[in-house]
Amino acid sequence: MIEDGLRIVGSAQTNRAMEAELVRIVKKALGRRPVAPKRDGTGQLAYPWDDAIAAVALTYHRTSTRVVRDLYASSARRLEPLYDELVADVAGDGRSWTEGLASISVEVRRVDEFAAGERQVVGTVKNAIVDGLARRGKRVRVDGERPDGLLVARLDDRGRMLVGLDLTKGTRTRRGWRTEAGEAPLREHVAAVMAMEARYDQRKDLVVDPMCGAGTIAIEAALAARGAPVAAGDRSPPLWPDARPVVIAGDRDLDVLVAARHNASRAGVDVIFHRGELTTLDRDHLWALAADAGAVPERGLVLCNPPWGERLEVADARLLYGALGDWWRSLRDFRAAFLVANAEFENAFGARWAIKKPLSSGPLRGYLFVYEP
Numbered sequence: 001m002i003e004d005g006l007r008i009v010g011s012a013q014t015n016r017a018m019e020a021e022l023v024r025i026v027k028k029a030l031g032r033r034p035v036a037p038k039r040d041g042t043g044q045l046a047y048p049w050d051d052a053i054a055a056v057a058l059t060y061h062r063t064s065t066r067v068v069r070d071l072y073a074s075s076a077r078r079l080e081p082l083y084d085e086l087v088a089d090v091a092g093d094g095r096s097w098t099e100g101l102a103s104i105s106v107e108v109r110r111v112d113e114f115a116a117g118e119r120q121v122v123g124t125v126k127n128a129i130v131d132g133l134a135r136r137g138k139r140v141r142v143d144g145e146r147p148d149g150l151l152v153a154r155l156d157d158r159g160r161m162l163v164g165l166d167l168t169k170g171t172r173t174r175r176g177w178r179t180e181a182g183e184a185p186l187r188e189h190v191a192a193v194m195a196m197e198a199r200y201d202q203r204k205d206l207v208v209d210p211m212c213g214a215g216t217i218a219i220e221a222a223l224a225a226r227g228a229p230v231a232a233g234d235r236s237p238p239l240w241p242d243a244r245p246v247v248i249a250g251d252r253d254l255d256v257l258v259a260a261r262h263n264a265s266r267a268g269v270d271v272i273f274h275r276g277e278l279t280t281l282d283r284d285h286l287w288a289l290a291a292d293a294g295a296v297p298e299r300g301l302v303l304c305n306p307p308w309g310e311r312l313e314v315a316d317a318r319l320l321y322g323a324l325g326d327w328w329r330s331l332r333d334f335r336a337a338f339l340v341a342n343a344e345f346e347n348a349f350g351a352r353w354a355i356k357k358p359l360s361s362g363p364l365r366g367y368l369f370v371y372e373p
């Protein structure tokens with residue numbers, strides 16, 4: 001069956017952030033709102049295909065990891081009927097998704113419930129696409145290394161095999177500006193999710209990350225504020241070229257701060273860096289740093305991913321998170337979002353959250369906590 005869908009794929013539990021971000025950038029770029037998506041699990045949004053929205057998502061959508069064009073769906077339960085159905089669909093498909101593609105590769109995800117192994121599904125989908133295109137007189141090679149087009153096959157939540165073209169050609173969590181990373185750098189798209197979940201508004205908020213490491217959160221916030229293209233080398237114009245976000249990033253470790261500064265300059269954003277213990281970034285200091293940069297923000301927002309690993313002893317964790325809670329309370333009216341994977345955080349921080357939801361960044365299986373003053 002021919003499908004025509006736009007699928008925005010991200011981490012589990014990020015549907016709300018991805019949907020809100022798509023509305024924000026599409027309204028700005030195209031002056032209209034996308035229709036409400038269907039949610040497929042907790043980390044996938046399915047929209048009807050729309051060339052213009054797909055182009056905006058591909059260039060500017062920061063909270064997702066992939067943008068996919070769904071092309072074909074099959075309810076076949078075995079390989080032979082899957083092949084037959086796909087070949088027929090591809091052969092009879094008049095759409096131009098193959099334009100400029102001389103080679104393809106196929107990846108599968110979530111096909112455990114299909115009555116064949118992953119490799120067999122890959123082989124069947126690959127053959128069906130190549131053979132179906134050949135019937136239309138279009139020859140494509142299979143190239144597992146550097147394909148022009150990456151096709152993804154997966155079972156959707158109705159058990160159908162969906163085949164789509166991955167427009168991002170694999171995950172794009174690495175933007176290209178972070179060549180220097182601290183000890184536990186956050187995935188860039190997760191930093192973007194934190195900013196969206198905390199409802200960061202660049203027109204009003206001063207953003208501060210007092211434990212910035214490689215600067216991922218600060219840099220992503222500054223890029224999101226300008227509506228900059230996701231890929232570092234993309235020269236598309238920013239959606240909000242006049243935005244002047246005020247973003248302050250601190251860390252007590254000089255080496256990581258130097259790395260963060262280099263990363264910010266590669267990303268092309270202005271971040272105000274501060275070396276020192278968390279407590280040295282008090283409220284007066286934050287407003288003074290903003291004033292030095294010629295800005296008068298209306299309010300403040302803490303976005304932070306504090307140390308979290310198992311190596312952190314329980315007593316140290318309690319002390320650290322307790323100090324973080326005291327510092328946040330001393331800022332009085334700042335909102336805050338923390339991503340942490342340490343069971344001590346919630347109690348030691350000592351405040352009632354407004355949002356608590358699971359959020360992972362690679363090996364970090366953590367929680368996002370959002371606090372309102």
Ligand SMILES: C[S@@+](CC[C@H](N)C(=O)[O-])C[C@H]1O[C@@H](n2cnc3c(N)ncnc32)[C@H](O)[C@@H]1O
Pocket residue numbers: 181182183184185186187210211212213214215216217250251252253256276277278279305306307308
């Ligand atoms: C988990 S890392 C942050 C990683 C960061 N989100 C990134 O993407 O690179 C935590 C950082 O907190 C810093 N840190 C730990 N305790 C601190 C304190 N009391 N004051 C300031 N920085 C601190 C560490 O030096 C480290 O760089």
